[in-house]
Amino acid sequence: MTSQAVRLFRKMDGLFAVYKPQGVHWKHVRDSIESNLLKALNSCPPPAPQLAVQFQLLSGGENSSSKDVVLSPSMVPTLADHPLVTGPQFHKVHVGVGHRLDAFSSGVLVLGVGKGNGVLEHLCKSHVTRDYTLEGEFGKATDNFTHTGRVIEKTTYDHVTLDKLERVLAMIQGANQKALIMYSQVDLHTQEAYELAVRGLLYPHGKSPPILTGLRCIHFNPPHFTLEVQCVNETQKYLRKLIHEVGLELRTSAVCSGVRRTRDGPFKVENALTRQHWTAGSIIQAIAHFSKATRKIRKSEMYKQTAGQLNSNAQVQEQTRSQTEQINQQHVELSSSTSDTVVDRETPVTLSEGRTKH
Amino acid sequence: MLLPKTGKLFWVVMHVCQRCVSLLLSRPLSAAGQHQRSHLILLQHSTRQPPVHRLSQGHSRETWRHFTDHQAGSPDVSNKTDLAQKEVVPFNSDVHRISSQVSLSDSQSIDLDVAVRASPLQEISEEEAVQIQVPSALPPESSTLRPYVDKSETLSKLVQLGVNLWELEQRPNVGSMLVRLDFHADVAPRLLFLKDLGVEESKLGRLLTKNPFILTESLDNLEARVSYLKSNKFSKQSVAVMVTKAPYLLNFSVERLDNRLGFFQKQLGLSAEKTRDVVTRLPKLLCGSLEPIKENLKVCELEFGFRGNEMQHIVTTVPKVLIANKRKLTQIFDFIHNTMDVPHSLIAKFPQVLNAKFLRIRERHLFLEYLGRAQYQPSQPNYISLDRLVFLPDDVFCSEVALATLEDFERFQKTL
Numbered sequence: 001m002t003s004q005a006v007r008l009f010r011k012m013d014g015l016f017a018v019y020k021p022q023g024v025h026w027k028h029v030r031d032s033i034e035s036n037l038l039k040a041l042n043s044c045p046p047p048a049p050q051l052a053v054q055f056q057l058l059s060g061g062e063n064s065s066s067k068d069v070v071l072s073p074s075m076v077p078t079l080a081d082h083p084l085v086t087g088p089q090f091h092k093v094h095v096g097v098g099h100r101l102d103a104f105s106s107g108v109l110v111l112g113v114g115k116g117n118g119v120l121e122h123l124c125k126s127h128v129t130r131d132y133t134l135e136g137e138f139g140k141a142t143d144n145f146t147h148t149g150r151v152i153e154k155t156t157y158d159h160v161t162l163d164k165l166e167r168v169l170a171m172i173q174g175a176n177q178k179a180l181i182m183y184s185q186v187d188l189h190t191q192e193a194y195e196l197a198v199r200g201l202l203y204p205h206g207k208s209p210p211i212l213t214g215l216r217c218i219h220f221n222p223p224h225f226t227l228e229v230q231c232v233n234e235t236q237k238y239l240r241k242l243i244h245e246v247g248l249e250l251r252t253s254a255v256c257s258g259v260r261r262t263r264d265g266p267f268k269v270e271n272a273l274t275r276q277h278w279t280a281g282s283i284i285q286a287i288a289h290f291s292k293a294t295r296k297i298r299k300s301e302m303y304k305q306t307a308g309q310l311n312s313n314a315q316v317q318e319q320t321r322s323q324t325e326q327i328n329q330q331h332v333e334l335s336s337s338t339s340d341t342v343v344d345r346e347t348p349v350t351l352s353e354g355r356t357k358h
Numbered sequence: 359m360l361l362p363k364t365g366k367l368f369w370v371v372m373h374v375c376q377r378c379v380s381l382l383l384s385r386p387l388s389a390a391g392q393h394q395r396s397h398l399i400l401l402q403h404s405t406r407q408p409p410v411h412r413l414s415q416g417h418s419r420e421t422w423r424h425f426t427d428h429q430a431g432s433p434d435v436s437n438k439t440d441l442a443q444k445e446v447v448p449f450n451s452d453v454h455r456i457s458s459q460v461s462l463s464d465s466q467s468i469d470l471d472v473a474v475r476a477s478p479l480q481e482i483s484e485e486e487a488v489q490i491q492v493p494s495a496l497p498p499e500s501s502t503l504r505p506y507v508d509k510s511e512t513l514s515k516l517v518q519l520g521v522n523l524w525e526l527e528q529r530p531n532v533g534s535m536l537v538r539l540d541f542h543a544d545v546a547p548r549l550l551f552l553k554d555l556g557v558e559e560s561k562l563g564r565l566l567t568k569n570p571f572i573l574t575e576s577l578d579n580l581e582a583r584v585s586y587l588k589s590n591k592f593s594k595q596s597v598a599v600m601v602t603k604a605p606y607l608l609n610f611s612v613e614r615l616d617n618r619l620g621f622f623q624k625q626l627g628l629s630a631e632k633t634r635d636v637v638t639r640l641p642k643l644l645c646g647s648l649e650p651i652k653e654n655l656k657v658c659e660l661e662f663g664f665r666g667n668e669m670q671h672i673v674t675t676v677p678k679v680l681i682a683n684k685r686k687l688t689q690i691f692d693f694i695h696n697t698m699d700v701p702h703s704l705i706a707k708f709p710q711v712l713n714a715k716f717l718r719i720r721e722r723h724l725f726l727e728y729l730g731r732a733q734y735q736p737s738q739p740n741y742i743s744l745d746r747l748v749f750l751p752d753d754v755f756c757s758e759v760a761l762a763t764l765e766d767f768e769r770f771q772k773t774l
Contacts, residue, residue: 021774022774079507080508084522260774274771
C-alpha cells in the first residue's frame with residue numbers, strides 16, 4: 001500500500017517551464033521550487049505507525065508482593081514511528097535546470113523533476129533554438145554592457161535611423177548565416193543541402209560559437225530599441241555584447257537594458273509558471289501539459305541513438321533533421337504568439353523571409 | 359575468567375559503549391548491590407561450559423547473569439537516565455529468585471550443578487514464564503534517537519509534548535545530551551518553571567525544539583534572569599511572550615541582557631515604556647550581536663538620510679528594520695525613493711514597506727506605472743498608499759488598486 005506522499009511523488013516526473021524574474025539567481029529559483037515540492041510531499045499524512053506488543057504490569061490485588069504481578073499484553077503504537085522522531089518522509093526531490101539564465105536576464109527557464117532530468121539532458125544536447133527579446137538604449141557604453149554598469153563613454157545618437165539599424169542587422173545576419181553553413185558541415189553546392197537550408201533545418205554540429213539564426217528589430221524609438229533574436233549555443237552575456245556591437249556599427253554606443261527569453265525549444269512563455277504558481281499542484285499540471293513535448297524530445301534522442309548504429313552518416317543527419325523539424329515547427333512563427341500588450345510590433349516576418357534578405 | 363561462547367558475544371557488544379547502556383539500565387542493577395555478586399560468581403563458575411545451543415529462556419538467564427556481573431563491577435554507574443519503573447520490579451525479583459534458589463541448595467547440599475543447570479525442557483509455571491525478562495537489545499551507539507524513544511521516559515515525554523527529536527538529533531551532541539537527561543530530576547522542574555512563567559503548553563514543544571539547552575541551564579540562573587526582567591517592569595505576560603518568541607533568551611546572562619537593554623534605550627533615544635514595547639515585540643534583539651544593529655542604524659541615518667524622529671517612528675512601528683539584511687534594505691529603499699519618487703516623510707509614515715519583498719514592490723509598481731495609476735502623493739487624486747501597495751494579496755490588489763484582472767497582472771509579469 002503506497003502512502004499518499006509516494007503517490008504524489010510519482011506524479012512529479014517530467015519537464016516544465018518557469019518564468020524566472022529579473023535579478024534572481026537561477027539557483028534560488030531551483031531551490032525554492034524544490035522546497036515547495038518537498039513541503040507539499042511532507043504535508044501528506046504519514047503512514048500508520050507500527051504496533052508493538054507491550055507487557056504492562058498490573059499488581060494482582062492487595063498482595064504487594066512482586067511475585068503476584070500480572071503481565072497483560074496490549075498493542076501500542078511505537079513512538080519510534082512518530083513523525084517527530086522519524087523526520088519528514090521526503091528529504092530530496094531531484095530538480096534539474098536546462099539552459100541557464102544569468103541573474104540579469106529574465107524569461108523561460110526549463111526545469112526537470114525526477115525522471116524528467118534525463119530528458120533534460122537530451123534537450124540540452126539537441127539543437128533546439130531559443131528566442132530572446134533584447135532591449136537596448138543608445139547613448140552610452142558601460143563596462144558590463146548593461147544599463148546598471150559603470151559608464152565608460154557617452155555618445156550622441158541623433159544620426160541613427162531605423163533604416164541604418166536594419167542595414168546593420170542584415171549585415172550581422174549575413175555573417176551568422178555564413179557561420180551556420182560552415183559549422184553545419186554541409187557542402188552548399190549540393191541540392192540536398194540547398195533544400196535543407198531553404199527549409200531552415202541547418203544546425204551546427206559539435207562545438208560552435210553562438211550563432212544567430214534570426215535577428216530583427218521590433219521596436220525603434222530612439223534612444224530605446226528592441227531586437228528579437230533566435231539563436232543557438234548562446235550565453236546572455238554574448239547577447240548583451242551584441243547590442244553593444246550594434247551600437248558600435250552605427251557609430252554610437254548602446255547598452256542593454258533587458259534580456260528576456262521568450263522560448264526555449266518547445267517551451268513558450270505563455271505556459272511558463274509565474275512566481276505565484278510555483279506550488280506542487282500547478283507544477284504537476286504544467287508537467288502534464290508539457291508531457292507531449294517531453295515525449296517527442298525523448299523519442300528524438302532515442303531515434304538518434306538507434307540511428308547512430310546504422311552505417312551512413314547522411315542517413316542519421318536526415319532522420320535527426322526531420323525530428324528537429326518536427327520540434328521546431330511548433331515554434332517557427334516568430335513571436336506573434338507571445339501575448340504582449342506592452343510592445344507594439346511590426347507585422348511578423350517569417351524566418352525564411354529573413355534568411356533570404358541578403 | 360573464561361566466558362562461554364554465547365555470553366561472550368553479548369559481552370563484546372555491550373562493552374563498546376558500556377556507559378550509555380549502563381546509564382539506561384543501571385538503576386535496577388545498582389539496587390541489586392554487592393550481595394548478589396557472590397552468588398552470581400558462584401553460578402558462573404559452575405556453569406562454565408554450557409551447551410552452545412540454548413533456548414532463549416536459558417540463554418537470557420545466562421546472558422543477563424554475565425551482564426549483571428559486569429555492571430555490578432563497573433564503577434561509573436550514574437543515575438542520570440531512567441527506565442520505566444515497571445522494568446525494575448521483575449528484574450529484581452528474578453535475581454532474588456535465583457539467589458534464593460542457590461541459597462536453598464546451599465543450605466541443603468553443595469550440589470549447585472543440579473539446581474542451577476536448568477534444562478530447556480524443564481517445565482516452569484506460568485508466573486515464572488511471565489516474569490522472565492529478556493534484556494533489551496538497545497544498541498550502545500546509534501545515529502538516531504529511534505531505538506531509545508520507546509524505552510526512555512524522557513524521550514517519550516518530550517515527543518508527547520511535541521518536541522521535534524529528529525531536528526534536534528541533527529545538531530551535534532544534542533541527541534546524547536537528551537538521552538542522558540533524567541526526567542524527574544532535570545526536565546520536569548524546568549517544564550514546571552516555564553509553565554509558571556506563563557508559557558502556553560502548546561508552545562513548549564516548539565520552544566524546546568529551538569532551544570534544548572534550557573533543560574541544562576541551572577534553575578537559579580533562570581530565576582535570576584526572570585526576576586531581572588521583572589525588576590525592569592516587564593509584565594509577567596510580556597516575559598512569557600518574549601520567552602516564547604526568543605527561546606534562547608533565558609540562556610543569556612543578566613549582564614548581557616542589561617547591556618542590550620541599555621544600548622537600545624540610549625541609541626534609539628526612546629522612553630523606557632517604548633523600549634519595553636519594542637523588545638517585547640522582537641525579543642531577538644536581546645539575543646543577537648549588536649554590531650549588525652549598529653550598522654543598520656548608521657545606514658538608515660547616513661545613507662538613507664532619515665532624521666532622528668523619523669528613525670524612532672520607524673523602529674517603533676517595524677522593529678525588524680534593525681535586524682534586516684543591509685543589502686536588501688538598501689535595495690528596497692533605493693527603488694522606493696529613486697524609482698518610485700516617494701519622499702522620506704512618506705516612507706517614514708509607512709515603514710512596513712521596508713519589510714516587504716523587493717520583487718513584489720517592483721512588479722506591482724511597474725504594473726501600476728504601465729496602467730498609469732502609479733500615484734503615491736497623498737495630495738493628488740487616485741492616491742495609492744504604500745501599505746496598500748505592498749500588503750494586499752494579489753487578487754485584492756488587482757481588483758481594487760490596479761482595477762485590472764489577475765490574468766492581466768500575470769501576463770504583465772511575463773513581460774518584465
